[in-house]
């Protein structure tokens with residue numbers, strides 16, 4: 001995952017590096033990416049995730065709503081960023097537990113009157 005042959009400054013936290021991968025890509029970009037298999041949150045090849053484009057459309061809204069509507073409380077100690085590899089993917093070695101607490105009585109605006 002953090003192979004400097006594929007990623008510039010692989011140990012730096014630069015989420016914007018993935019913007020390129022999710023914005024409009026050419027077929028050539030897709031093919032190059034598939035060959036390198038350096039960016040595989042949706043798998044790859046013939047059995048790659050068919051929901052990838054839909055996910056990119058809705059993910060920003062979902063994360064935005066979670067942050068806007070809820071405060072995320074962590075009762076435990078400091079978040080430990082140690083990583084571990086499970087199968088093919090990199091995960092947190094000690095996943096923290098957060099409790100979402102609505103910022104209002106209707107955090108998702110489900111009862112919003114128009």
Ligand code: HEM
Pocket residue numbers: 040041042043044045046047048049050051052054055059
């Ligand atoms: C953040 C969102 C998502 C992530 C990270 C994700 C990730 C993945 C991954 C890693 C695979 C396995 C690919 C492989 O074996 O190479 C997969 C398969 C699949 N995903 Fe997603 N996915 C997401 C959203 C979605 C959505 C929104 C849909 C449908 C609306 C979807 C439908 C599927 C289906 C049907 C498969 C099985 C494809 C097959 O076996 O041929 N996924 N997904």
